[in-house]
Amino acid sequence: MAINWFKYSSPASFYSLSGKMVPIFMWLAVVLLIAGMYVGFFVAPTDFQQGEAYRIIFIHVPAAWMSMFLYLVMAFWAGIGLAFNTRLSSMLATAIAPTGAMFTFLALWTGALWGKPMWGTWWVWDARLTSELILLFLYIGFMSLQAAIDDPRRADKAGAILALVGVVNIPIIYFSVQWWNTLHQGASVSLNQAPAMATTMLTGMLIMVFASWMYSIAVILKRVRVIILERESHTAWVAELRKKEAAR
Amino acid sequence: MFLWVIKRDLLLAMRRRSDVFTTLFFFVIVVSLFPLSVGPEMNMLRTMAPGVVWVAALLASMLSLGRMFSSDYLDGTLEQMLISPHSLSLLVLGKALAHWLVTGVPLVLMAPILGIQYDLPVEALFVLTISLLLGTPVLSLIGAIGAALTLGLRGGGVLVSLLVLPLYIPVLIFGSGAVEANMAELGYDAHLSLLGAFLLVSLVFAPWATAASLRVSME
Amino acid sequence: MFLWVIKRDLLLAMRRRSDVFTTLFFFVIVVSLFPLSVGPEMNMLRTMAPGVVWVAALLASMLSLGRMFSSDYLDGTLEQMLISPHSLSLLVLGKALAHWLVTGVPLVLMAPILGIQYDLPVEALFVLTISLLLGTPVLSLIGAIGAALTLGLRGGGVLVSLLVLPLYIPVLIFGSGAVEANMAELGYDAHLSLLGAFLLVSLVFAPWATAASLRVSME
Amino acid sequence: MLQGSNLVCVRGDRRLFKDVSFSLEPGGLMLVLGPNGSGKTSMLRMLCGLSNPAFGEISWCGTAISSLGGEYYSVMTYMGHLSGTKDDLTVVENLRISSALAGLEINETEAREALQYMGLSGRETLPVKVLSQGQRRRVALARLLVCQTKLWILDEPLAALDVSAVKLMQGLLERHLGQGGMVIMTTHQEIEVTAASTTQLQLA
């Protein structure tokens, strides 16, 4: 079945298509979430080292992964928008940022809550933790920059340049922080020493990862739809849409 | 009319909501930079913490001094304020207060969380917050004098730091001193009362000095 | 014409001689504030020294970013640069270089003296100077991107810090890392070569990204 | 009412003018004329107390303005080369706030009426930075419609205005003068304003 992809790259047709997709992904997310939580809380056994505290893993790891992934996806779409001047991809990048920032915050928050019982402190200046914090700053920088610019086209382009510069910087930051840390002393705690996982734990975690994927897609699509409406409010097709909705 | 000034400045800040957040995040980032350049040993970080937080608060407040008057100067609003029938000192007090609301208050609210990053004990966090609450308005008030004096001078941003930092030093010493005293299990009341005294004195004199500096700068 | 840009910016800086000095004094003051707020134990100060000097250098360089383009923007010179027949990237490179000459070089020259205040050994002083010499131009080059992106935005001064500080972090880590490695009697060559690599990369890419940002901002 | 006697203005090492005297009565218009750089702006800034004459005295109702302070400022409105509008605030907000600072609080409706009169209807809620040069000028001038001061000091109010706006200003000035107000202004353009008495102050 051949799909005309270009058809969907126009905001108008994307709007109607995504309208159908949002509920699907939302329901998928809910179902996976319930399944994941069930496995996490009622199937997975107690960890012999960490006790019950390890159950934070079912949101910590998905959040941490999503935070990094979403930055890449955001920079990708922003770059496409800059290079090919496609409105839709820039709007996607704008829509991804808040969700990415939220997952970054969640990774930090759950990590901190996990760290207190496990390491005895909320925070250490460990490589992974520090680079996650910087990632949050990058997200916030991107959003603040876009918020500070009134003209959406300019905001798109400026944000794209920043996101691309940031993406170059992420590996550098990650390795520099890691190196900086190990130079002084062996890190007092290493995340790599997590105990080998029971399969049920792993399944639960993976289900939760999928749930976060579905959730992200749903939320981002939902947000991008609002952004499309906001930006294209003066066009004929939005006026048409309004008329249809008013009639209903 | 005092309220109009505050309202206007807050409105301007709200128009660019990011303004409020950026001062805050600047503060957060500077505080987070130190462990990056000093290294991650927790013991050392804990001793540094009050100093670092206070220096960061001071820098954050100082950095935003530039915009207290300069945009009003460039577009002629300040000229209009000088020939306004209202008391200039009061107008200035309004502007300093708005500056504090936009830059100082968020810092005070954020400080405890940053203190946690440096693993400070709970009581020290409390003292830190109180000392910031008393100290940051002083920073805004004194800063206003510096901002007024350097108005329209090129490189004002850096010049203002030069003028203002020496005046900030007592606040810095007693502010961070209070927290250190608490951590060393000594009394910290004296420090806080001194900060309170600074606040009162600057509330009375700073608007007046600022008004005078503005008149000089605009001549 | 590249030379004209540099010449012009230096001339402007000279017209306000205080500009150069104020960045320098800002640096000096921040470095000297720390012993005031942290307390006078020499051992601790020595361990902190590289970190503090580097953070101060970074802040000093960042603080003066605001003026890299904003005055040119306000008075229309930047518009003229965009429609100049010369390559915009080259013009931008000239401006970044001028910024470094005015803000970076004085810091590099001053750093050893401040290091002495913190009782650093001679070799560490040397490494500190070299690391600053390699690192500060990177700060100016990366900073130019941030300054160009925030051009004409309200609260630009603080927004630019927010954008630029995360990008500065690797420079900070390797810059202060080099000195610390030296003090811990480890090799510091790797750190310095990495700083050199950053310098080369940013020399190539930063002017280009800055030029693109300027075009976006001026649209 | 307003009197200047033997005013001297020195800028750097240059004496722009000397021994300028004038007096202005209610209903009177004073045009300050002269080529570029002859000291018109400097003169107006003296008249509103933003700078001091090197010699001579300016008095309002017989009292030196430097000793009057706020009392003088509440009967005087000055508009310089700079318009005093905030780029980030909307047109209405700018007008309301600048009026409030000048001592007169006005409500939304009054503000909108004044703006409509100045030909800015439909732009009330735009931030000033997107306006054209002439529209910015109109926003600043709209304050004249709502202020209730006796003495207006206007530095090139017609710059950047189009023909219809110049007409509008002309009407506005005549109305003010007709009600016993006073106007001091500079301009390089031709403008016909009928007033009870018109003085021309030619500099250099």
Next chain:
Amino acid sequence: MLQGSNLVCVRGDRRLFKDVSFSLEPGGLMLVLGPNGSGKTSMLRMLCGLSNPAFGEISWCGTAISSLGGEYYSVMTYMGHLSGTKDDLTVVENLRISSALAGLEINETEAREALQYMGLSGRETLPVKVLSQGQRRRVALARLLVCQTKLWILDEPLAALDVSAVKLMQGLLERHLGQGGMVIMTTHQEIEVTAASTTQLQLA
């Protein structure tokens, strides 16, 4: 030489003008006219490539200006509402540096001659910030005397100028047009310029 076809300009959610077409030949003068806010400045900024039209194309000698880049910029001089002078530099320095940035280096003597022609003699070494509004404008306009570009795009060049300076500009424009140059300008004032061909582009 310069051609615009079916230009459309959109600002915010407002369409300022549409389907504007023109063509300008050597020796031709184009006056862009219209009330405040009709889009004159927006039009000129498009013509010099500082912003892009929402629709339509601008071409120089048959090639779109967006693809010409530096080549176009070296035959074109733009002067906007902002004068592009540095407050802290002296008058001579400003002129020399702005010329150099625009691609033509001139020496001290040439600069001083141009300034003298613009009536700024005796002010050459003052920093621009102490000059009067009209004098600043003259400093910016002095660049027209030394530049050797074919196309001048001037946004209200007469604002703040006194009568004698307006005469001077008139002569300058006529000389340029006589030598086969082209001028696009806006103004709200009356000015008589004789040219091989004069087009009036009326907006809104």
Next chain:
Amino acid sequence: MIWESWSEFFAMGGYGVYVWGSYIVTFACVIGEVLLISNRRRTLDKHYGLIHDSNKKETDNETTS
């Protein structure tokens, strides 16, 4: 079933504060995000509904589509 009773479930082996603190904040964020978006959509709709009638003519004339 690995839990003896609900109270044991909520206690999480003594780590209740940490585990539930994580989950509650996570769900608050997730739900908050969804609500924020719906709210943004609603304000947009309201804005449109309000100005639609009075501006209708103007939009027809000045749209660019």
